[in-house]
Amino acid sequence: xxxxxxxxxxxxxxxxxxxxxxxxxxxxxxxxxxxxxxxxxxxxxxxxxxxxxxxxxxxxxxxxxxxxxxxxxxxxxxxxxxxxxxxxxxxxxxxxxxxxxxxxxxxxxxxxxxxxxxxxxxxxxxxxxxxxxxxxxxxxxxxxxxxxxxxxxxxxxxxxxxxxxxxxxxxxxxxxxxxxxxxxxxxxxxxxxxxxxxxxxxxxxxxxxxxxxxxxxxxxxxxxxxxxxxxxxxxxxxxxxxxxxxxxxxxxxxxxxxxxxxxxxxxxxxxxxxxxxxxxxxxxxxxxxx
Amino acid sequence: xxxxxxxxxxxxxxxxxxxxxxxxxxxxxxxxxxxxxxxxxxxxxxxxxxxxxxxxxxxxxxxxxxxxxxxxxxxxxxxxxxxxxxxxxxxxxxxxxxxxxxxxxxxxxxxxxxxxxxxxxxxxxxxxxxxxxxxxxxxxxxxxxxxxxxxxxxxxxxxxxxxxxxxxxxxxxxxxxxxxxxxxxxxxxxxxxxxxxxxxxxxxxxxxxxxxxxxxxxxxxxxxxxxxxxxxxxxxxxxxxxxxx
Amino acid sequence: xxxxxxxxxxxxxxxxxxxxxxxxxxxxxxxxxxxxxxxxxxxxxxxxxxxxxxxxxxxxxxxxxxxxxxxxxxxxxxxxxxxxxxxxxxxxxxxxxxxxxxxxxxxxxxxxxxxxxxxxxxxxxxxxxxxxxxxxxxxxxxxxxxxxxxxxxxxxxxxxxxxxxxxxxxxxxxxxxxxxxxxxxxxxxxxxxxxxxxxxxxxxxxxxxxxxxxxxxxxxxxxxxxxxxxxxxxxxxxxxxxxxxxxxxxxxxxxxxxxxxxxxxxxxxxxxxxxxxxxxxxxxxxxxxxxxxxxxxxxxxxxxxxxxxxxxxxxxxxxx
Numbered sequence: 001x002x003x004x005x006x007x008x009x010x011x012x013x014x015x016x017x018x019x020x021x022x023x024x025x026x027x028x029x030x031x032x033x034x035x036x037x038x039x040x041x042x043x044x045x046x047x048x049x050x051x052x053x054x055x056x057x058x059x060x061x062x063x064x065x066x067x068x069x070x071x072x073x074x075x076x077x078x079x080x081x082x083x084x085x086x087x088x089x090x091x092x093x094x095x096x097x098x099x100x101x102x103x104x105x106x107x108x109x110x111x112x113x114x115x116x117x118x119x120x121x122x123x124x125x126x127x128x129x130x131x132x133x134x135x136x137x138x139x140x141x142x143x144x145x146x147x148x149x150x151x152x153x154x155x156x157x158x159x160x161x162x163x164x165x166x167x168x169x170x171x172x173x174x175x176x177x178x179x180x181x182x183x184x185x186x187x188x189x190x191x192x193x194x195x196x197x198x199x200x201x202x203x204x205x206x207x208x209x210x211x212x213x214x215x216x217x218x219x220x221x222x223x224x225x226x227x228x229x230x231x232x233x234x235x236x237x238x239x240x241x242x243x244x245x246x247x248x249x250x251x252x253x254x255x256x257x258x259x260x261x262x263x264x265x266x267x268x269x270x271x272x273x274x275x276x277x278x279x280x281x282x283x284x285x286x287x288x289x290x
Numbered sequence: 291x292x293x294x295x296x297x298x299x300x301x302x303x304x305x306x307x308x309x310x311x312x313x314x315x316x317x318x319x320x321x322x323x324x325x326x327x328x329x330x331x332x333x334x335x336x337x338x339x340x341x342x343x344x345x346x347x348x349x350x351x352x353x354x355x356x357x358x359x360x361x362x363x364x365x366x367x368x369x370x371x372x373x374x375x376x377x378x379x380x381x382x383x384x385x386x387x388x389x390x391x392x393x394x395x396x397x398x399x400x401x402x403x404x405x406x407x408x409x410x411x412x413x414x415x416x417x418x419x420x421x422x423x424x425x426x427x428x429x430x431x432x433x434x435x436x437x438x439x440x441x442x443x444x445x446x447x448x449x450x451x452x453x454x455x456x457x458x459x460x461x462x463x464x465x466x467x468x469x470x471x472x473x474x475x476x477x478x479x480x481x482x483x484x485x486x487x488x489x490x491x492x493x494x495x496x497x498x499x500x501x502x503x504x505x506x507x508x509x510x511x512x513x514x515x516x517x518x519x520x521x522x523x524x525x526x527x528x529x530x531x532x533x534x535x
Numbered sequence: 536x537x538x539x540x541x542x543x544x545x546x547x548x549x550x551x552x553x554x555x556x557x558x559x560x561x562x563x564x565x566x567x568x569x570x571x572x573x574x575x576x577x578x579x580x581x582x583x584x585x586x587x588x589x590x591x592x593x594x595x596x597x598x599x600x601x602x603x604x605x606x607x608x609x610x611x612x613x614x615x616x617x618x619x620x621x622x623x624x625x626x627x628x629x630x631x632x633x634x635x636x637x638x639x640x641x642x643x644x645x646x647x648x649x650x651x652x653x654x655x656x657x658x659x660x661x662x663x664x665x666x667x668x669x670x671x672x673x674x675x676x677x678x679x680x681x682x683x684x685x686x687x688x689x690x691x692x693x694x695x696x697x698x699x700x701x702x703x704x705x706x707x708x709x710x711x712x713x714x715x716x717x718x719x720x721x722x723x724x725x726x727x728x729x730x731x732x733x734x735x736x737x738x739x740x741x742x743x744x745x746x747x748x749x750x751x752x753x754x755x756x757x758x759x760x761x762x763x764x765x766x767x768x769x770x771x772x773x774x775x776x777x778x779x780x781x782x783x784x785x786x787x788x789x790x791x792x793x794x795x796x797x798x799x800x801x802x803x804x805x806x807x808x809x810x811x812x813x814x815x816x817x818x819x820x821x822x823x824x825x826x827x828x829x830x831x832x833x834x835x836x837x838x839x840x841x842x843x844x845x846x847x848x849x850x851x852x853x854x855x
Contacts, residue, residue: 035648083821096648097595101780101824108773108817116811223769227659230652265667272656272663279653280641347723371729379727385720396713400729408710451728 006139007256015252016149017210019245021225022232023156024203030238031176031196033092034084034099038106040226042201046072046208047217051123061125061213068209069202076201080194088193107222114219122216148210155206160241172196231275298323298486299455304353306339313339315510326487328497331507337490338380341457345377346370374402374454378444386433390443393432394418394450401451418446438469455486462496474499556693560686569685576692578794582778583699584746590785591706592739593719597772598654599747601661604767606631606748611755624752631748632741639740666764674760688757695753699746703787715739777820783832792831
């Protein structure tokens with residue numbers, strides 16, 4: 001029983017990161033109607049940023065979140081301007097399909113660049129707090145993982161407030177609802193698109209920095225994180241920051257509980273099966289807004 | 291014609307709702323073989339939805355559709371096309387990266403004329419392009435055609451299925467007066483070959499010139515029917531439903 | 536007329552190409568050259584199988600590896616179990632085709648990107664599950680290893696590349712192929728002229744997955760030892776996808792051109808450190824998707840015949 005409870009706790013902790021990874025993807029999807037399948041590779045870059053800042057300068061990854069987010073914001077902006085922007089005016093179906101293809105190309109390039117620059121070795125950051133744990137109802141909670149969960153939650157809270165309260169955040173939401181109408185009332189839709197893409201990437205940067213504290217970072221982790229984010233977005237729907245976060249936590253719990261019952265090797269299968277079940281019940285996806 | 295008593299298309303008590311909005315409400319009408327029927331009404335009155343239901347792109351909530359005496363209500367669109375129901379779309383939908391010839395050829399290979407040999411299908415496709423005045427654009431890709439050309443191509447593609455009933459959704463919208471005359475002449479020719487036509491159109495001149503009978507819809511219901519003269523003479527109809535587009 | 540002249544010329548060069556491929560093992564004993572040719576043919580076959588659905592049918596299947604893997608696994612098990620390799624290969628192809636129908640029917644109901652993501656999820660489920668159920672490396676027994684010869688593998692690859700390219704050639708001309716092109720362009724409009732969209736997509740899916748299984752089977756017969764999960768790796772989806780776009784998506788000869796380019800560049804660049812060839816392919820892929828949708832085939836055509844007509848995403852029908 002304790003082992004099961006421990007699994008639930010661990011699942012919830014890692015699930016917070018799934019949620020964070022998914023919110024960036026969901027933001028881009030919701031605002032631009034583009035699916036950036038290189039999202040996991042952006043997260044991977046964020047992880048490396050934190051790893052090198054720690055290794056070279058001793059910067060704690062929780063501090064590296066800011067430079068990592070800033071760097072990824074710029075990367076996202078550049079990727080958008082150079083590659084994705086040309087799709088902005090294409091009709092919906094074409095835009096989605098081509099964004100998948102371009103994202104696929106980007107992921108191939110980023111993955112290979114990382115491999116050439118940093119080799120295939122798995123990297124992890126071991127800070128002073130790495131071994132510390134807190135007890136929780138018979139289970140243990142690693143302090144670093146708890147910290148990652150809290151930071152993820154705070155980042156999403158910040159995003160939520162930004163989208164609700166800030167002038168530019170409202171412009172983003174208006175553009176997501178109806179780009180044509182947004183542009184008519186004077187919102188610079190082109191800038192909003194670029195910033196939303198940058199913001200999505202920055203969130204991947206935050207998630208990557210957090211991942212470096214708890215899990216391995218290597219050039220190959222991108223695909224698996226992209227899949228996780230996609231699953232969470234399909235489960236949680238688009239346009240709700242906290243809904244996505246909750247879906248991420250649920251996925252994390254579902255994975256580790258199924259890992260407990262079926263064997264750890266099957267934990268990833270569970271998420272994918274869940275994903276297919278949801279898709280088969282709603283073929284248009286839970287993405288679809290009413 | 292001995293069978294002339296039987297209508298080609300029989301629509302009985304058809305209803306279709308989208309969410310809470312009743313787009314087509316208990317609608318019944320018939321079309322005889324070779325007849326041209328106009329469907330009139332303001333925007334949002336259910337004309338295009340009716341076309342979608344008859345062509346099979348939409349499933350009705352209630353009601354029946356009989357085509358040549360057969361109940362086709364549950365048939366998919368492709369099967370209806372194969373027995374002779376063809377349509378054009380309000381927003382033109384041609385196969386953009388195929389050539390004009392390929393657009394028409396594929397319809398010759400499917401539709402009601404699917405038994406044709408490949409060589410025959412190709413010859414027929416060329417003849418149809420000729421008929422709509424597009425022979426010189428045979429090898430142009432549809433994406434490179436003008437709006438007017440795409441519209442003619444779409445009509446040629448519909449004809450290529452050898453329809454018995456042709457549903458035309460605003461086929462002259464956006465055309466110049468000369469082009470409208472040419473289109474009317476084309477539709478007369480089609481009708482002369484025995485094809486029945488259902489026409490959604492706001493252009494009164496085209497409706498008068500073509501239709502044997504019109505049905506007027508409002509909010510999904512039939513509010514008037516008769517010859518174009520009778521219906522247009524009905525002042526209320528003109529004022530309420532045809533005056534504003 | 537150029538079009539009329541081009542058909543016999545094309546047929547002639549195709550025949551010459553097949554003859555050259557068949558005679559290659561007789562003409563040379565250079566094993567390196569032969570392995571190189573084998574890889575080109577294998578990648579041509581795999582890329583063309585993806586192209587049947589992805590290019591001609593417009594359905595971006597990101598789970599192609601599932602069918603390559605199923606074909607490979609079934610063929611390998613039967614062959615190592617003692618069945619004649621031809622029978623094992625036929626069974627592998629059949630298994631992949633059946634899986635294609637079973638998996639294709641529900642996943643083709645998914646709209647837009649969900650088809651791509653759903654198929655990717657299916658392939659990943661199969662990869663992880665295979666890795667768990669069959670964790671041990673599959674190696675040839677010593678006896679088989681002693682008798683190993685490249686030539687029969689090579690001839691099977693010739694057979695697969697020719698068969699699958701012929702299928703693409705047929706798709707570019709046949710009634711079914713025209714219907715499939717209509718579905719790719721606009722499903723509702725295709726339905727309206729009598730083309731059953733779902734039936735066509737499922738047919739193309741079955742063809743595509745069956746041929747992927749055949750290619751996987753040949754790979755399993757060729758490769759001395761591999762982990763069973765490896766044949767389900769996403770590279771068996773991503774490599775053919777890149778090759779198809781580089782060569783020319785939805786064209787008959789694009790996969791061959793792309794595969795030759797892919798293998799040559801891989802050979803040339805693999806002497807360097809890391810995997811720079813993937814970087815080059817990634818960048819080229821982006822260039823093609825963004826700026827040159829016709830790929831290599833179109834670039835070559837433009838070079839040979841300046842002012843000639845724009846890319847036929849599906850080849851034009853034969854002259855009457």
